[in-house]
Amino acid sequence: MIMNNNAALDEIRRVLLENDDFVITAHVNPDSDAVGSCLALGLSLKKLGKRVNVILDAFHSKNLIIPGQGLIWEGAAAAPDVSALITLDCANAERVYDPFALMKLAPVTICIDHHLSHDPFARYIYLDPDASSTCELIYRIVSAMVEFDADIGSAIYAGLLTDTGGFRHRCVSSETLRVASELIKLNIPFTDIYNELLKKHSPVETYVMRAALNNLELLQNGRAALSFISSEDMTDIGATASDTDGISEYLLNIRDVEAAVFLYEKSKGEVKASIRSLTINVSETAKAFGGGGHKRAAGCIIRSPLAEACGAMSRAIISAIETA
């Protein structure tokens, strides 16, 4: 199902040139690769004289640093004109943010993606699971068609940077760094993009982190870390679920910690656990509580009081480490 050869590249470029009214969308709860790839492709098609609207689900305000926000469709009542619908960074049809049911209405559907688990749903597909990000694929497709400027370059850089965890993860190839190098020649504000997308946190996120670190426990001689936040603390701080993002990864970065759990009490009797690991398969741990995920990152909902959920989760993690 690899559709990333030269014929596929030519075909995608031909379909982009043949159509005039594009709608570009991405997965629900879009990350910076989704927002960046939509806006980079949108700005590029605009340069080719196309009409473009980008339809995006609500996203974190840090992504406002990505140029091209003016392309985002604000009309809630009606759909924009569409001859071709492009879905970016979506592994399957269920993940597509499609409030106007354009997947059914659009005469042509195009999908550009880099998920290994991609389940094909569009007529024209460009898929490369070896690419770092959808933004890297947008660069590959469009750099031969349009002259890039700093705005397009910044939007592409946003996805390259964030999907690689700051050029850290194994998905980084020499091609990823070559593309980054080309983008830096466009005088993009790469320091600001890095700080905004990977470093900055809001005051509320910082208070949530303080509360979480106050509740930190190291288990098994420091091989596991567990922390939690109560619904009372969340209310006092004025925080929402997304303000807890990144806490489990922070715990995992404590030296010698192999597995980390962060529990967040959504409401009395409903606790969300997010589990991260460097060694053990935490998708199995999550599955035992009715959840799931990946080997190194998983989650579950535990329906019990917070203290009980913490106890159950620490026993599960300890036994997973002991039997590994």
Ligand SMILES: [Mn+2]
């Ligand atoms: Mn991506």
